[in-house]
Amino acid sequence: MALTDEQAWTLTSAGLVALADGVLKGGEATRILGLASEQVPAEEQDAWIDRFADAAALWEFARGLPRPPAERAPEVLRRAWSIALVDGEGSAEEAEVLGRVGELLGVDREQLTGWRKAWTAEANELAQYVAAFAAMMLHRRADAAREPMQPIDADGRAEFAALLARLPLREPRRNRALRLLDQAPTLDELGGALQLAEPERRGRALEEIARLVRSSNHAAVGRQLFLALTARMGLDQEVARVILG
Known part of the structure; x- marks a missing residue:
């Protein structure tokens, strides 16, 4: 079964946050691959793993995705931020990437900052x-x-x-x-x-x-x-x- 737009956004957003510092660290890789195995059909997993290796390509892919309903944006962003929390707290680079993803989803940065603090707690x-x-x-x-x-x-x-x-x-x-x-x-x-x-x-x-x-x-x-x-x-x-x- 093909991914829904929301699932595609969840994986893409999580991948972008994980690549915020240019390196996919061990804990982040485990969480990303876990998300992929939960949501992606087996025949599509290799393609997603390749996407996760290239931040520029992943941004391009994100810009081409249909925007999910506004009420689903918080859940997409929450799951993406969970990748940043594998070491206990997200970095400034990861917060910046989340903000850029939020803009693609039509979410105000100030509102997202409040959500991010609540999600971390x-x-x-x-x-x-x-x-x-x-x-x-x-x-x-x-x-x-x-x-x-x-x-x-x-x-x-x-x-x-x-x-x-x-x-x-x-x-x-x-x-x-x-x-x-x-x-x-x-x-x-x-x-x-x-x-x-x-x-x-x-x-x-x-x-x-x-x-x-x-x-x-x-x-x-x-x-x-x-x-x-x-x-x-x-x-x-x-x-x-x-x-x-």
């Missing part, structure tokens, strides 16, 4: 929920393999550190998140924090956690834990299974 919050759940998965897996309450082993710590490197967290927050390996939150603590979040943000958090579960090498443990978490939150389990995919 939200991404940091969501990343903390994902990190907490990932730590819970590691503890649950370790408890099943060994005697309960034993420390996470070196492989588990390396796996968690690699995840944190891909999340939009600044270095101080990453360092604090590492402490979760020694004392993970409980289901009640994480569920309570999610219930206090605004409904839309809570929904995004559950989607991000579900994405983590689907991509994990320990999906069975993750699914069980996700269903237990959502049950504590009072979420209908059929709805929870739909989110899990």
Whole structure:
């Protein structure tokens, strides 16, 4: 199935932001390729990967795309900005590129600046929920393999550190998140924090956690834990299974 105009704009905008400093860094490349694999038919993926290697060609492609409906522009730009947040905060160059993309979409720069600040704060919050759940998965897996309450082993710590490197967290927050390996939150603590979040943000958090579960090498443990978490939150389990995919 061919991409919709919105999907094409999402991929193009994300690619342009990733190339803002002239280099497609590791975390950015992972996110870009993840977006491509989610949205692009297999037969078109090579063409998109080639586009991501050439900023000038990508700008030319963007200028030829039909503008999506105005109400969809914020979501396109939000997903593009998420690429800039792989290192915890976007750069001035990435913000400038996002502004130029916003102009192509008919979005005022001042309004976009406000959105960008809100998206950055939200991404940091969501990343903390994902990190907490990932730590819970590691503890649950370790408890099943060994005697309960034993420390996470070196492989588990390396796996968690690699995840944190891909999340939009600044270095101080990453360092604090590492402490979760020694004392993970409980289901009640994480569920309570999610219930206090605004409904839309809570929904995004559950989607991000579900994405983590689907991509994990320990999906069975993750699914069980996700269903237990959502049950504590009072979420209908059929709805929870739909989110899990």
